[in-house]
Amino acid sequence: MKIPSLLLRFPHCSFSRRTYFPNFHFASRVDFLCIESLTPAQHYQTKWICSSNGLRRELCQQVAPDQQVEELSDREQRLVDRLYSGLIQGHRACLAESITLVESTQSRKKKIAQVLLQKVLSYHREQEKLNQGKPLAFRVGLSGPPGAGKSTFIECFGKMLTERKYKVSVLAVDPSSSTSGGSLLGDKTRMTELSRDMNAYIRPSPTRGTLGGVTRTTNEAILLCEGGGYNIVLVETVGVGQSEFAVADMVDMFILLLPPAGGDELQGIKRGIIEMADLVAINKADGDLVVPARRIQAEYVSAMKLLRKRSKVWRPKVMRISAKTGEGISDMWDKMTEFRDLMLTSGELIAKRRKQQKVWMWNLIQENMLEHFRSHLAVKDKIPLLEEKVLRGVLSPGLAADLLLKAFKDSL
Numbered sequence: 001m002k003i004p005s006l007l008l009r010f011p012h013c014s015f016s017r018r019t020y021f022p023n024f025h026f027a028s029r030v031d032f033l034c035i036e037s038l039t040p041a042q043h044y045q046t047k048w049i050c051s052s053n054g055l056r057r058e059l060c061q062q063v064a065p066d067q068q069v070e071e072l073s074d075r076e077q078r079l080v081d082r083l084y085s086g087l088i089q090g091h092r093a094c095l096a097e098s099i100t101l102v103e104s105t106q107s108r109k110k111k112i113a114q115v116l117l118q119k120v121l122s123y124h125r126e127q128e129k130l131n132q133g134k135p136l137a138f139r140v141g142l143s144g145p146p147g148a149g150k151s152t153f154i155e156c157f158g159k160m161l162t163e164r165k166y167k168v169s170v171l172a173v174d175p176s177s178s179t180s181g182g183s184l185l186g187d188k189t190r191m192t193e194l195s196r197d198m199n200a201y202i203r204p205s206p207t208r209g210t211l212g213g214v215t216r217t218t219n220e221a222i223l224l225c226e227g228g229g230y231n232i233v234l235v236e237t238v239g240v241g242q243s244e245f246a247v248a249d250m251v252d253m254f255i256l257l258l259p260p261a262g263g264d265e266l267q268g269i270k271r272g273i274i275e276m277a278d279l280v281a282i283n284k285a286d287g288d289l290v291v292p293a294r295r296i297q298a299e300y301v302s303a304m305k306l307l308r309k310r311s312k313v314w315r316p317k318v319m320r321i322s323a324k325t326g327e328g329i330s331d332m333w334d335k336m337t338e339f340r341d342l343m344l345t346s347g348e349l350i351a352k353r354r355k356q357q358k359v360w361m362w363n364l365i366q367e368n369m370l371e372h373f374r375s376h377l378a379v380k381d382k383i384p385l386l387e388e389k390v391l392r393g394v395l396s397p398g399l400a401a402d403l404l405l406k407a408f409k410d411s412l
């Protein structure tokens with residue numbers, strides 16, 4: 001294996017490079033060694049990481065951008081170039097068009113979208129290197145039951161951030177729109193003031209697709225927003241389904257927004273979501289609702305003490321805010337930046353992002369494999385027949401699955 005370049009090296013550790021690369025004449029002590037190699041034949045980039053735990057190989061990039069570019073027609077290439085340059089110059093129209101492209105289910109458009117994404121990723125890597133390896137944007141997930149005040153909060157919070165010279169993008173994940181035909185997020189006029197702000201970009205939820213599809217495009221939309229210079233990316237979801245679990249796997253910090261109501265009114269909220277929250281904000285702590293908000297805050301503070309510790313440096317916080325009056329919003333941002341800084345300096349943020357990349361990869365594989373399986377010639381025609389036999393009870397589901405899987409494997 002050709003190992004062309006040494007990227008990182010941290011001193012202070014007892015670890016001999018000679019152990020792993022006998023042909024290399026190494027300096028004696030290194031803590032962490034990271035070597036990247038690009039093997040064009042294999043079409044992927046490999047990163048070798050040595051630590052005191054041994055040597056491991058990580059797959060980093062699918063394909064170098066210029067290898068894919070060759071496959072595009074001149075017209076498609078011009079489209080990629082136009083979107084890319086518009087995007088990195090911060091044109092909102094190009095960002096919107098790029099997100100529409102990644103949301104497309106048409107195979108040619110999907111291919112063009114992947115080329116664009118690769119270009120954006122390369123740009124992203126360069127920018128991160130210039131930023132001393134620190135992430136360019138803070139990715140925040142926001143979830144809460146309908147009526148908790150998410151739009152009111154985003155409007156108030158977003159305006160505060162743009163006034164502080166941040167560029168904010170808001171992405172909505174709402175797979176309910178694909179199943180129920182109506183969108184909980186995005187349909188009505190929400191965040192009217194923020195949507196007029198030149199330093200904010202609001203993307204309503206895509207109106208079709210499975211949860212897997214919507215989350216894939218949301219992950220890609222996050223990258224595009226970051227490429228467009230947005231340094232705060234808010235991903236909003238309704239906390240009554242599965243989407244919030246998917247969102248928690250895309251962001252640096254996960255926030256749960258709750259109204260000052262207990263028990264019955266929060267039935268839809270799953271316990272699991274509370275466990276994922278890095279910060280719980282009890283909204284509407286104004287007027288007559290201050291007292292119930294205090295009570296709910298105390299309840300959550302004690303409940304969260306019992307939860308499993310997920311970070312070495314951060315204990316989830318419970319705060320009271322009012323999105324209507326703006327009270328507590330600035331303090332909440334202070335807590336959020338405290339979280340980001342602690343996670344960054346401890347290395348947990350980077351580790352979390354790496355893990356998320358892996359989850360993302362497996363989600364994509366799962367989704368694509370199933371699609372590939374269902375449409376494969378060896379099984380496509382057999383599926384209706386076997387399904388029907390399973391429905392009539394003349395064939396067990398296990399045996400039907402075995403038959404289909406065998407037909408698929410034999411054809412490989």
Ligand SMILES: Nc1nc2c(ncn2[C@@H]2O[C@H](COP(=O)(O)OP(=O)(O)OP(=O)(O)O)[C@@H](O)[C@H]2O)c(=O)[nH]1
Nearest residue numbers: 145146147148149150151152283284285322323324
């Ligand atoms: N008193 C008070 N009311 C609030 C506050 N924030 C939101 N509301 C009200 O709560 C209602 C719901 O607010 P939204 O912002 O639409 O809530 P949402 O979570 O976005 O709701 P969905 O769009 O249905 O998911 C509205 O009538 C708001 O005016 C607050 O801080 N205090």
